[in-house]
Every structure is written in C-alpha cells, then in structure tokens.
Amino acid sequence: MPAAPLAVILTGPATPCRVGEPVAISVEVRNVSDRPLRMVGVLDGSEAGFRFPRYRPEITGPSAGAETDSVFWCGTVAPLHLRDVRLLMPGEGFDPRMAADGSAFFPLAAFLGFRPTAPGGYRFRLIVDTSAPAADEWLGMPSILNEEEIRRLLDEVPRGEYVSNTLDIEVLP
Template identity: 40%
Template structure:
C-alpha cells in the first residue's frame, strides 16, 4: 500500500470554470501510513524532472495532452536544504506548492481555450536512483550530510493522483 496519496482539487465548489482563465488547481500530499514519514514539496527542478522529488503534472482534453511536460530550462538547480523537508504524522497532509515551495508552473500557466471537460493529473515520484539525485547542482556545501540523512527518511514510491475532471465553459 502506498505511503503517500496525492490529491487534486479546486479551492471552492466544482463549478464550471471560464474559458480563458487558469484553473485554480490545489494539490495535497497525505501520509496514509501508520508511521511518521518525511516528504519534500515542489523544488527547483522537481517539475522538470531535473531533481527529486519529481512532481509531474498533466493536462488533457478529450484524451489528448494539451499542455506538454516542461523541458528543463536550466539543469543548474539550487541546493537542497533541511527546510525543504516536512515531517508528516500518520494522516497528516501538506500542500507541496505552499509557502517555502514552488508552484506547479504547468497548472498555473495553462489557460483553457475552449469549452469542455479537462483532466488534470499529477504524479509524485521519490524513487531516485541515489540520494544524490535530490541534491542541487551547486552550493550544496556544509548541509550535504544533513540533507542526505533526510532524503533517506523519505519513502521511495511513485504515486499518481486521481484525475481531476474540470468543466470549462
């Protein structure tokens, strides 16, 4: 059974969203296990799959991708810090795009151009080939040992949110 559950939602009632406006998608990561775990939110390079954790959003319309995955702008991501990690008690959740983390640019930049049903998806992967795949490309410095120890506390898995279907009019 997965340790993490990723949930997508809207900040208010699921009313039709207007054509020409971004859809305000919310993201929650929940610890569904019976033990305390550690997690990290969206970091510089997470959405581009340059560094872990990977947060990979998708937007489809009539079964086709309408907002392709981002290509890395610059593989030089900043250092990983102890403050990038969050301790989650059993049942506890957090917003991985909230304060201290980055927004998911795919969701924020996508503006539906026609009416219909759009599906928003998100995959979270912590299944790195090594702990070093979480580190920044520069400036890691003296906190390296501390953050590598925290990376070791993050469960390794890949989970996908149930698609969020949003009507656009």
C-alpha cells in the same frame, strides 16, 4: 502489496471554470501510513523532471497539450535545505507548492499557467516520483550545507511513484 504511504490529492475549484481563466487546482500530498515520514515539495527542477522528487502534472482535454518546449529550465538549481525535507505525521498533508516554515517550494507551472482556450471536459492528474535512491539526484548542488543530515532525512522519504486522483473539470464557454 503494501499500501502506498503517500496519497496525492487534487481538488478542483468550487465554482465553474470558464474559457480563458485559470483553473485553481489544490494539491495535497498526505501521509496515509501509520508512521511519521519525510517528504519534499516541488523544487527547482522537479517539474522539468531533472531533479527528485519529480512532480509531473498532466492535463488532457480539448485545448490541453499546447507547446511547452519554449519553457526555460536552467540546471543551475538551488541547493536542498534541511527545512525542505518536511516531517509528515500520520494523516498530515501539505501543499507541495507552498512555502512554509522557511522552505521555498515552487508552483507547478503547468497548472499555474493553464488557461483553457476551448470549452469541454478536462482531466488533471499529478504524478509524484520519489524513486531515485541516490541523494545526489535530490541535492541540487555538490557540497551543500548540512549535507550529511539532509542525506539522513532523505532516507526517510518513501520511494516510489504516486499517482493522484484524476480530476474531471468541465470548462464552460
């Protein structure tokens, strides 16, 4: 089985975490293949799961799994831009949440909004899903600017499901 071309790497905060405080998680998607490839960061709709690439954060622990069905996700999402389809050279990584070079990626709301309410051990994981072959599931809107070029670049995104390392974080009272 060939090695996965993308690695998803989570890094925890350097200082101890405490109840009620945000947990600063660093996210990197890195090209671990020996050739250039393309990747797209977190888009409007990526975390909700109705648009590719899908970014699915997972948190388990004493106070994880709080009700999330009140989160408002709208399907009228922004179009995909040429600048959103990033070129990654071998060994190069990027934070898929951070706007750079004109791209407008989104934070991961599950990580951003998580404040542990109970002390204990927590586990964090991120699953990045690029498996949809059809560009339509990525574009966001019909008839977008530079559509033909964007479709061509999307062909260079490695399709698959990439699971990050599991990050264990101890939350103190």
